[in-house]
Amino acid sequence: MDIGRQLDLYRDMWTIRAFEQGLEREFEAGNVPGMLHTGLGQEATQAALAAHLEATDCFFPDHRCHGLNALAQQRHGGDGRSIMAELFGRATGVCSGKGGSLHSADPSVGNFGDNAVEGSYMATVLGVALAYKLRRQDRVACAVIGDGTVGRGEFHESLNMAAIWDLPVLYACLNNGYAISLPAAQGLASADIVDLARGYGFPCVQVDGNDIVEATEAVATAFDHIRSGRGPYFIEFITWRWQGVFSGEFRSDEEVKYWKVDHDPILMAAEKLLRLDVPEDRLHAIESAERERIEEWIRFAKDSPEPDLAKATADVYIGWEVAGR
Amino acid sequence: MTAPTEPHPKPGPRKTRKTRKTSMVKALNGALDLAMERFPEMFLIGESIGELGGDFGVTRRLWAKYGADRVRDTPLSEAAIIGTSVGAAMVGMRPVAEIMFADFLGECYDQIVNNAAKLHYMFDGQFSAPLVIRTACGAGFGGGPHHSQSVEGWFMNIPGIVIVAPSNPADAKGLLLAAIESDDPVLFLEHKALYRSRAEVDPGYYTVPLGRAAVAREGTDVTVVGTMRMVPMALEAAAVLAGEGISVEVVDLRTIRPYDAETVVESVNRTGRAVVVNEAPGTGGLGAELSARIHEECFHRLSGPVGRVDALDTPIPFSVPLENAIMPNPAIIADAVRRQMGRS
Ligand SMILES: Cc1ncc(C[n+]2csc(CCOP(=O)(O)OP(=O)(O)O)c2C)c(N)n1
Ligand SMILES: [Mg+2]
Numbered sequence: 105m106d107i108g109r110q111l112d113l114y115r116d117m118w119t120i121r122a123f124e125q126g127l128e129r130e131f132e133a134g135n136v137p138g139m140l141h142t143g144l145g146q147e148a149t150q151a152a153l154a155a156h157l158e159a160t161d162c163f164f165p166d167h168r169c170h171g172l173n174a175l176a177q178q179r180h181g182g183d184g185r186s187i188m189a190e191l192f193g194r195a196t197g198v199c200s201g202k203g204g205s206l207h208s209a210d211p212s213v214g215n216f217g218d219n220a221v222e223g224s225y226m227a228t229v230l231g232v233a234l235a236y237k238l239r240r241q242d243r244v245a246c247a248v249i250g251d252g253t254v255g256r257g258e259f260h261e262s263l264n265m266a267a268i269w270d271l272p273v274l275y276a277c278l279n280n281g282y283a284i285s286l287p288a289a290q291g292l293a294s295a296d297i298v299d300l301a302r303g304y305g306f307p308c309v310q311v312d313g314n315d316i317v318e319a320t321e322a323v324a325t326a327f328d329h330i331r332s333g334r335g336p337y338f339i340e341f342i343t344w345r346w347q348g349v350f351s352g353e354f355r356s357d358e359e360v361k362y363w364k365v366d367h368d369p370i371l372m373a374a375e376k377l378l379r380l381d382v383p384e385d386r387l388h389a390i391e392s393a394e395r396e397r398i399e400e401w402i403r404f405a406k407d408s409p410e411p412d413l414a415k416a417t418a419d420v421y422i423g424w425e426v427a428g429r
Numbered sequence: 430m431t432a433p434t435e436p437h438p439k440p441g442p443r444k445t446r447k448t449r450k451t452s453m454v455k456a457l458n459g460a461l462d463l464a465m466e467r468f469p470e471m472f473l474i475g476e477s478i479g480e481l482g483g484d485f486g487v488t489r490r491l492w493a494k495y496g497a498d499r500v501r502d503t504p505l506s507e508a509a510i511i512g513t514s515v516g517a518a519m520v521g522m523r524p525v526a527e528i529m530f531a532d533f534l535g536e537c538y539d540q541i542v543n544n545a546a547k548l549h550y551m552f553d554g555q556f557s558a559p560l561v562i563r564t565a566c567g568a569g570f571g572g573g574p575h576h577s578q579s580v581e582g583w584f585m586n587i588p589g590i591v592i593v594a595p596s597n598p599a600d601a602k603g604l605l606l607a608a609i610e611s612d613d614p615v616l617f618l619e620h621k622a623l624y625r626s627r628a629e630v631d632p633g634y635y636t637v638p639l640g641r642a643a644v645a646r647e648g649t650d651v652t653v654v655g656t657m658r659m660v661p662m663a664l665e666a667a668a669v670l671a672g673e674g675i676s677v678e679v680v681d682l683r684t685i686r687p688y689d690a691e692t693v694v695e696s697v698n699r700t701g702r703a704v705v706v707n708e709a710p711g712t713g714g715l716g717a718e719l720s721a722r723i724h725e726e727c728f729h730r731l732s733g734p735v736g737r738v739d740a741l742d743t744p745i746p747f748s749v750p751l752e753n754a755i756m757p758n759p760a761i762i763a764d765a766v767r768r769q770m771g772r773s
Contacts, residue, residue: 162520199553209552216519217552221543227512228544234513235520238472238498245516261509268504419554420588422612424640424687 105317107380113316114373114387116151118394120171121370123184126398127170127191135406137193138204143168144346148369149278152319153246154179156327161214162232163246164225166278168345172248173208173215180213188401194408201411223253226262233271242331246274252283254297263304263338270335274326275301277338278313280345285354298340306336313341314369317376451630453623456598457487460605461525463634465495468523471609472499474510475527484529485565485624507536514560515545523609524560531566531580531618538583545614546589558614561605567658567708568756569622573747579740581685582714584616591639592685594618596660598628600683603637611639620657642689644696648678651769652696654719655706656682659757663706666763675770685715690722697727702769704736706762711739736765
């Protein structure tokens with residue numbers, strides 16, 4: 105992969121990290137309502153997906169995909185500030201504050217919205233893919249799922265139906281080792297999820313989700329496969345989330361050090377770039393630029409008005425109005 | 430939600446072209462056929478709905494006419510059936526899904542309740558879910574605990590979903606076409622015991638508006654409100670009561686959510702007495718809702734408390750005598766009306 109492309113991906117990973125770190129700070133300060141799940145530690149997989157998803161494709165982001173949602177907007181002609189504002193519940197948010205972190209959608213860039221019932225869109229993605237197929241559109245419908253959702257019946261219903269109907273679905277499974285606190289090895293019949301998926305008979309690969317080059321190349325191969333009409337594709341990205349559980353860290357110091365220092369996607373990418381003689385200053389400049397950009401989005405979100413209260417009863421039905429008090 | 434403002438159509442001869450007696454199954458089949466012709470973005474999806482034509486024959490011959498792309502057989506994957514329908518609807522298709530028995534809606538409850546019903550709202554109008562979920566519900570044939578239930582109560586508390594429940598073949602056809610035209614997600618309840626009921630049905634394309642009740646029989650003494658199989662039962666009771674000098678008005682709700690409170694309230698304010706009839710258990714369902722609404726809105730015009738006829742608060746037993754023992758019937762409805770008249 106050429107250096108320019110690697111630098112773009114490096115920047116995208118910083119967009120995600122800066123976004124999530126800024127958000128975490130604001131959440132802790134009490135400025136962000138609800139619950140917060142961050143994509144910290146999983147930047148490479150999200151950047152790899154964002155680099156391939158066109159605005160005419162579809163992706164269902166999971167609860168850690170704020171960064172992917174923002175990158176989709178950036179890549180398709182906007183910026184991520186309305187994603188940020190949505191997390192603050194503001195009128196300028198992508199869903200006018202009605203969705204929040206777990207229900208942000210932006211169809212104009214292919215973002216079909218998270219669903220806080222984890223993994224439910226494994227069923228929904230089938231319908232989008234079916235429509236693409238019936239209309240003979242070379243589009244990809246992607247579901248971003250966690251290892252925890254592999255336990256759901258919908259996982260199996262979805263892979264089975266995608267297989268029998270040869271649907272253009274990309275399953276991007278982020279195996280970060282745990283569902284809340286339950287280790288994948290304990291919760292799933294195979295800790296290698298790829299082995300569970302293989303039974304459905306379409307290509308399934310397992311890659312290092314923290315190696316941006318490996319992850320990006322895997323996504324490129326999957327998109328080629330799907331766009332050429334050869335049916336579904338499954339990628340298991342091995343990764344790790346910085347966030348423990350709401351009550352704190354439950355993993356060993358050794359494990360934390362391995363993933364946050366030795367196998368951090370951004371540090372790994374930086375090392376590679378330094379070895380290719382990219383000056384360190386350049387990398388620092390990328391980081392600062394992204395941090396600045398995110399601070400601007402946070403200011404925008406905080407300065408934005410709360411939603412008009414009429415929104416509370418708007419859009420329940422298309423054919424009927426719902427009365428206020 | 431706002432009640433409809435136009436007055437409901439009075440009963441009377443419907444202006445029809447050629448009419449003949451048609452079963453509800455045939456009427457529904459005709460509606461699907463006409464809609465498939467009219468809407469290229471529509472497709473049917475469900476279990477054995479293709480060559481077989483569905484367990485009850487509602488999709489018969491459509492597979493041969495429209496092909497396997499548009500009449501899609503699925504495995505036993507109810508969540509995927511509704512998920513597929515929702516996803517396709519999000520990109521502008523008009524899926525009509527069949528869930529073989531309403532009792533299986535639990536398998537796809539999440540897709541209906543958390544996804545189809547909410548996505549227009551939670552995504553701020555950016556997506557809509559114009560799908561129809563047809564399903565066979567109701568008791569009356571010894572189907573037992575998992576093939577007989579009336580499920581409207583499971584869904585009544587869900588803003589965003591439309592629940593339609595016809596009582597006769599002509600309404601069934603017009604309501605199904607209206608449901609397919611609707612941009613909101615519709616749960617379309619087909620009562621199994623009514624599938625073979627027959628009536629004159631216009632063979633052409635027509636719609637019956639959603640959200641509007643019909644007065645199935647005009648009367649002046651007592652209003653009886655019900656849906657689906659409870660409507661013919663109420664009409665049977667009304668015929669008997671007419672012989673006793675009691676004039677019963679029967680209101681067929683037709684749409685359960687959002688329902689036509691205006692027609693119900695207008696009728697009860699006129700008669701001053703109400704009996705609410707419901708095939709589901711009485712706790713927390715449609716009967717409870719209607720009774721509460723009538724008490725709230727007609728209290729000063731009522732001669733006494735609203736009467737209620739529900740199924741008993743039990744699962745549905747297999748044995749036909751046991752099933753009959755827990756279900757409403759015309760005699761029980763007639764008794765409830767007599768009590769309203771102080772004649773028990
Ligand atoms: C259907 C469902 N069950 C439970 C939850 C509560 N929950 C939220 S996140 C989560 C863990 C999900 O694990 P995984 O898919 O591995 O994602 P991760 O948080 O590890 O990224 C659970 C159980 C939920 N939101 N939805
Ligand atoms: Mg996990």
